[in-house]
Amino acid sequence: MTISNSRPITPELIAAHGLKPDEYERILSLIGREPTFTELGIFSAMWNEHCSYKSSKKWLRTLPTKGPRVIQGPGENAGVVDIDDGDVVVFKMESHNHPSYIEPYQGAATGVGGILRDVFTMGARPIAAMNALRFGAPDHPKTRHLVSGVVAGVGGYGNSFGVPTVGGEVEFDPRYNGNILVNAFAAGLAKSDAIFLSEAKGVGLPVVYLGAKTGRDGVGGATMASAEFDESIEEKRPTVQVGDPFTEKCLLEACLELMKTGAVIAIQDMGAAGLTCSAVEMGAKGDLGIELNLDLVPVREDRMTAYEMMLSESQERMLMVLEPEREEVAKAIFVKWGLDFAIVGHTTDDLRFRILHQGEEVANLPIKDLGDQAPEYDRPWREPGKPAPLPASLVAEPNDYGLALLKLVGSPNQSSRRWVYEQYDTLIQGNSLQIPGGDAGVVRVEGHPTKALAFSSDVTPRYVEADPFEGGKQAVAECWRNITATGAEPLAATDNLNFGNPEKPDTMGQFVKAIQGIGEACRALDFPIVSGNVSLYNETNGVAILPTPTIAGVGLLPDWSTMARIGGANAGDQIVLIGADGSHLGQSVYLRDVLGIVDGPAPEVDLVIERRNGDFVRSAIRNGQFSACHDISSGGLAVALAEMAMASGKGMEISLKDCNGPAHALLFGEDQARYVVAMPADMANFLCANTEGAGVPFRRLGTVGGTDLVIDDLLRVSIEQLRDTHESWFPDFMDGSSNAAAAAE
């Protein structure tokens, strides 16, 4: 008995596919007839926000994507950047927000799986992963469940696949109560002459299906990304895919083995909208048509319709165009790894996307209009307003500086993330030089005696909310700064732009201004965007997330033996502030978490100063002049000093007597382009003279020693107490203990 592929096309069915009436009109005029049910599904998958970038494309084009080291910018599975000696780093960040809210373990796991696949699809062996996670308020009833599931899912997939997780972010804010963010980053290493792309070449060549079998999981998943959430979202659980890291690890080894044989002409992983999206991308990019026969697709469920097969988001699958004479070699490799290998179609010269099922043609569509010529919108947007200035003189000082610092280091957002990162394998592959807990993760380049890569993921959503333009700049600058703080040269970045509903002009305004800020900072810092992902409609019942453009960057250390660490300070070292005195308390965590106020403008980023201070710090690190280095970010100088003291286990005697301004602004101000560094006293004398000429502010703050962090007569806190407070919030919170609840208030 044949499976019925036909279903009447009603306005309700069209709406259920997330297609607007004008988009449906466009389909009718494109194909000159009513689409079949399968065709409607294909259009919905290709024209949704996730695959088509229809609301964002206009603005993404304004980002700088080129540079002397950029080999492949946006548009492929991942960006490719030259790291000398014929080596390249391949990387990208991608969101899996909507699925992770609905089914946290599998949503996060398949997010990690998807990004790893993007990287090895290009011929690179994954060497590092990061995850930027954002959850609702700690006291929201769903938060612990989501944290526990997402962290276990990230670890469950990455640990089994065998990639070290070397960095990331975990943040809480009530604005993520209805929409959490799971942004997964992966980087891999390849040779510059062995990079694989998705562009198909040659007519009549076999299109090969590889990897796991196709099931009904994830059917319609990508369309989730084109709508806001409401209470009914739980009903979408069946559209979340299920991950199988074991198969992915086998797929990695099989793909890399096959690529070495020279049999691969084009390769595309099956991610969102699975078979549809991968086949269309390969064909459309290569100006070729594709014909697929679904009777040949390996399936793990009976009686699947053409619609289900084309929209399945079953994981761990790949599509390739192969050299026909190497088919047998390729098949043998996949059989060895226990994976499916099936020739399911061929390339054609007619630019049509043709699908056969049970001898019937169930789809015949113009491939270019599905892919690179999909609709594009210039959505109306409104210029965001700016908060009034908030001078430090209008902000209250804390009653007790010691308690204020302890409150910050033990707060939900500034406390140690050890509970999270100890669930990730940070050491596998034996190349991890710096694991989470410092400024950036660092991994050495296997096969090279001295080279290493630094990775950091950053954004401060409260700044972006207050000022999308400055917030966009700051996300780039902080990422650049964290990489610089290890001594690495920031090379390029990937952006993961998480926003609310773009059909609202205010949200679209945030998006536009944030991109403009990101672009300006990337240009000023020579830090191009080489890959990325946009996640819109992060909104539930009309409440949007904080605008969260996550920036994940990669830097190069020519010699890791001179790299700086947060905890390297030695007793007797001088502590020096590189950069201006703290003054800006608007949108600071001091204001939010100590005083309970959200107010004021975001700190401004002067990109010229950012670059000058950063270039100075990097060159001093490379000259071996610093024993420790840490950037100043949320919590200001006080939190940076405390973090360095906790990491080194050594106290500090600090004095602010040479600094200008009120103490609370000096200690908690979140002014940008600043670092705290430690160095021997004679080195401080030498460098102090140097910085005068370079125009880099160089402020001696005190010395390393003892067991307490002491700042004038303002505060004295023992390292032990700092550590206890810093380390206890997360485990207490996850255990449901009352201490954490009190600290979260």
Place this chain on the structure above:
Amino acid sequence: MKSAVVQLPGLNRDRDMIAALTKIGGKAPVTVWQTETEIPAGVDLIVIPGGFSYGDYLRCGAIAARMPVMQAIKAKADAGVKVLGVCNGFQILLEAGMLPGALMRNASLKFVCREIRLEVANADTAFTSAYAQGQVLRCPVAHHDGNYFADPETMAKIEGNGQVVFRYAEGTNPNGSMNDIAGVINEKGNVLGMMPHPENLIEAAHGGSDGRGLFASALDVIAA
């Protein structure tokens, strides 16, 4: 000394192990694939590395223990060849009945990756001769199922025989293991299983080299 590293689908610390054996032994190990029924001649040390063999979708190591290659490893072990199982390799050796006891899910129920302290409880073995009795080493762990358990009889026997080779020291037991057991050896003294990863602490880049002694002992070279 000739060493071999067993490669099963899903194992993922094989590359770390190959690097450690090569760097310390001065010679790359041979690799042995899941379907092989013979271990190459002249191999003196067989290593089953860590990972998630066959996804660990049954009990950890249970599927691997039933693969043809395990018969070949057993035969070699019976003939006196040294066998080292680390992490998933330890789990596999237990499932194959080559070592006593069992490994349960960590008491925390969570995967744990951190550095612990490892006490050499028996320095008089072919795997620990480069260490001093009672020496405390730094060593990382990375596992979800490392909670060692044995029935009272077995426990009394392995403790009495000196079959406990490594213990978690100084309150660093990361998984709830009975008697802080981190590694056990068979009665004959040629099959060692351990949860921690000495292969990830062998050089300056790892921040220490406490793990070298184990490979130096097993490969019969100077630890350096």
